[in-house]
Amino acid sequence: MTRPLSIVSLLPELLGTNGDAANARVLAQRARWAGADATVVEVRSAADLPDQVDAVVVGSGSDSDMVRARDILATMTTELRTWATAGVPILLVGTGWELLSWGIELADGSVVEGLGIVAGRAVPMPARATDDIVVASRFGRLIGFENHRRSYVGGEAAPLGQVLSGSGNGAGAEGLVMGSVVGTHLHGPVLAKNPGLADHLLRAALARIGHEYLPGDDSLAADEMARAARNQIAVRLGLPME
Amino acid sequence: MRYAPAILLGRIVRKLARWRKPGGGSAIPGLVVNRIAPGFLPRSLNSFPGGLVIVTGSSGKSTTTKMLVAALRAHGTVVFTNQSTANISQGLTSALLEQASLSGHIAGDIAVLEMDEGHGALISGTLTPRVVALTNVMVDQIDRFHDSNMVAAMLAKIAARATGTVVVNADDQYLTDLAARLPVSSAVARYGVSADVLADNPRGLGYSATTATRLDAGEGMLLTSVQGRRATVSIAGVDYPLGLPARGTHYAVDALTALCTAQAALGDRFDPVLAINAISAIPPVFGRGEIVTVRGQQVEFVLVQNPASFQLNVDSLEPKTEQILIAIGSDVRDPSYFWPVNTSGLGRVRIASGSKAHDIALQLVYDDVVVDRIEPNLGLALDDFLALPEPLAGLKTIIFSADSMRRTRTHLGLVTNKEEQE
Ligand SMILES: [Zn+2]
Numbered sequence: 333m334t335r336p337l338s339i340v341s342l343l344p345e346l347l348g349t350n351g352d353a354a355n356a357r358v359l360a361q362r363a364r365w366a367g368a369d370a371t372v373v374e375v376r377s378a379a380d381l382p383d384q385v386d387a388v389v390v391g392s393g394s395d396s397d398m399v400r401a402r403d404i405l406a407t408m409t410t411e412l413r414t415w416a417t418a419g420v421p422i423l424l425v426g427t428g429w430e431l432l433s434w435g436i437e438l439a440d441g442s443v444v445e446g447l448g449i450v451a452g453r454a455v456p457m458p459a460r461a462t463d464d465i466v467v468a469s470r471f472g473r474l475i476g477f478e479n480h481r482r483s484y485v486g487g488e489a490a491p492l493g494q495v496l497s498g499s500g501n502g503a504g505a506e507g508l509v510m511g512s513v514v515g516t517h518l519h520g521p522v523l524a525k526n527p528g529l530a531d532h533l534l535r536a537a538l539a540r541i542g543h544e545y546l547p548g549d550d551s552l553a554a555d556e557m558a559r560a561a562r563n564q565i566a567v568r569l570g571l572p573m574e
Numbered sequence: 575m576r577y578a579p580a581i582l583l584g585r586i587v588r589k590l591a592r593w594r595k596p597g598g599g600s601a602i603p604g605l606v607v608n609r610i611a612p613g614f615l616p617r618s619l620n621s622f623p624g625g626l627v628i629v630t631g632s633s634g635k636s637t638t639t640k641m642l643v644a645a646l647r648a649h650g651t652v653v654f655t656n657q658s659t660a661n662i663s664q665g666l667t668s669a670l671l672e673q674a675s676l677s678g679h680i681a682g683d684i685a686v687l688e689m690d691e692g693h694g695a696l697i698s699g700t701l702t703p704r705v706v707a708l709t710n711v712m713v714d715q716i717d718r719f720h721d722s723n724m725v726a727a728m729l730a731k732i733a734a735r736a737t738g739t740v741v742v743n744a745d746d747q748y749l750t751d752l753a754a755r756l757p758v759s760s761a762v763a764r765y766g767v768s769a770d771v772l773a774d775n776p777r778g779l780g781y782s783a784t785t786a787t788r789l790d791a792g793e794g795m796l797l798t799s800v801q802g803r804r805a806t807v808s809i810a811g812v813d814y815p816l817g818l819p820a821r822g823t824h825y826a827v828d829a830l831t832a833l834c835t836a837q838a839a840l841g842d843r844f845d846p847v848l849a850i851n852a853i854s855a856i857p858p859v860f861g862r863g864e865i866v867t868v869r870g871q872q873v874e875f876v877l878v879q880n881p882a883s884f885q886l887n888v889d890s891l892e893p894k895t896e897q898i899l900i901a902i903g904s905d906v907r908d909p910s911y912f913w914p915v916n917t918s919g920l921g922r923v924r925i926a927s928g929s930k931a932h933d934i935a936l937q938l939v940y941d942d943v944v945v946d947r948i949e950p951n952l953g954l955a956l957d958d959f960l961a962l963p964e965p966l967a968g969l970k971t972i973i974f975s976a977d978s979m980r981r982t983r984t985h986l987g988l989v990t991n992k993e994e995q996e
Contacts, residue, residue, distance in 0.1 A: 557948065558638045
């Protein structure tokens with residue numbers, strides 16, 4: 333390993349309401365468990381951006397901070413576009429995902445323009461979705477928690493998976509996958525709870541700098557805890573255990 | 575005698591409610607009286623000779639109110655206050671009914687009310703408090719349908735009712751902005767922590783937004799040091815030592831708020847030594863750094879109610895504490911809740927327990943905390959934890975969510991303090 337893996341957490345305070353920023357911590361820790369050095373770089377403005385970026389995490393925030401967060405993210409539009417094109421894994425959660433889309437329609441009919449980096453836009457739902465969510469995806473069955481009042485349209489071509497329980501994007505699908513960019517409503521520690529998705533992103537990050545990823549021993553213990561936590565929810569929802 | 579029929583009826587309803595369900599039904603008489611005599615509550619609260627003091631804000635209200643009442647009583651003031659969590663209008667009216675004469679007069683010099691920011695805005699339109707004390711603006715997941723601006727707007731409504739002084743936490747940006755928009759007729763009293771105290775809390779004090787600069791000694795009361803359960807406050811340039819009911823900067827800030835509010839309420843009669851001695855004499859708080867003797871050994875209980883208090887409690891644990899049990903229960907609906915907290919300071923946890931045992935253990939291992947065992951059965955976890963040999967350093971420490979606290983106390987046969995369950 334020539335240099336530590338550099339994992340960027342974008343606007344960890346403005347876009348970290350639900351602990352989503354912790355996903356950067358999770359990627360770094362899994363990298364370390366696999367024997368790769370890794371650091372989390374918290375970026376609050378374009379001036380904080382490191383020279384090398386190997387993975388990016390953007391979380392969700394409150395609607396009152398949305399425009400402020402968008403205005404800061406907009407100063408990094410070129411970088412975000414470059415990373416997405418170059419295959420740098422980018423995890424977008426909730427508001428962070430919405431802000432990188434074409435835009436966000438609000439309940440009063442106004443629109444917050446997005447950065448236009450991923451396809452689709454967020455539109456108001458009749459009622460807030462707040463519950464456990466289960467998604468069948470090619471990274472395994474994902475289980476998490478959703479809390480949002482907008483659905484997502486225009487990303488139907490490439491969802492993250494199909495909803496088994498919960499609301500997701502609003503029409504049976506959940507999330508968005510565009511190359512190395514993954515958008516999801518599963519907030520909080522989605523990567524800790526679903527190591528299949530974490531390892532997909534980490535494998536991509538390491539492959540870009542010529543390294544193969546083999547999960548470390550410590551991650552096996554953590555993944556067992558995650559499996560138990562997921563099974564608890566699956567049982568409550570009447571779904572089969574893993 | 576305007577309210578005599580309502581008061582009499584309220585008392586009858588109270589008797590009936592207790593007869594049906596001993597110890598219960600406390601809000602029902604208030605509901606009845608509020609329905610037939612809606613003026614009773616505001617008129618009674620506005621009629622104290624020393625006026626009404628309202629304590630409100632996102633966090634620290636109960637502790638601050640308790641300390642303020644102790645400080646006022648130490649000055650010989652007779653205080654009416656809303657004990658327990660009767661901080662909604664029915665509960666308040668019921669509490670007032672207990673003490674009202676038939677003319678509606680309530681013995682006492684001053685009323686001190688703890689008010690939830692939401693309820694406060696609801697009933698404060700009819701109240702004319704002399705002093706309003708604002709603790710802070712914090713938004714956590716319990717409150718996540720409220721954003722900081724909404725909370726600040728509700729507090730501004732309450733503050734706007736003050737006829738005398740608004741007491742403001744100068745470290746809180748939302749409250750500082752709020753104070754700047756008050757009418758010029760309002761007096762503002764400020765309190766804040768010193769730069770050193772803030773530096774000792776590298777992750778801040780949990781406020782939604784912290785001001786960039788610290789208060790000067792000439793601008794208000796200062797908290798100048800916190801060490802365990804000892805703190806120092808600076809009042810008009812004089813340093814006073816202060817004892818706290820539990821370890822942690824947030825308790826010291828609560829005490830500072832109480833002192834600043836007592837001064838605003840008492841004016842020239844305020845004696846810092848009397849107030850500080852009364853606050854220092856408050857017994858340790860249940861469930862938040864409370865030390866109890868269980869099965870012949872001392873155990874420390876730490877209640878975490880939101881990410882901010884979790885972080886402050888992790889950061890203020892006695893260094894080298896080596897025997898920790900952590901129990902998170904079903905009251906934490908969404909396990910994402912605690913992930914903003916950096917738990918690495920715990921080092922090693924002997925048992926993770928509660929119905930969210932796997933979730934909290936998962937967070938701990940990602941923070942490099944060693945987790946010896948996951949035991950979702952809390953009773954079993956407690957028995958095995960208490961059976962461990964005496965720790966080499968620190969006390970056996972149990973960190974729990976509110977639900978796990980109740981279950982722990984029940985399992986260990988300890989009484990539950992209703993006042994502390996918010
Ligand atoms: Zn309380």
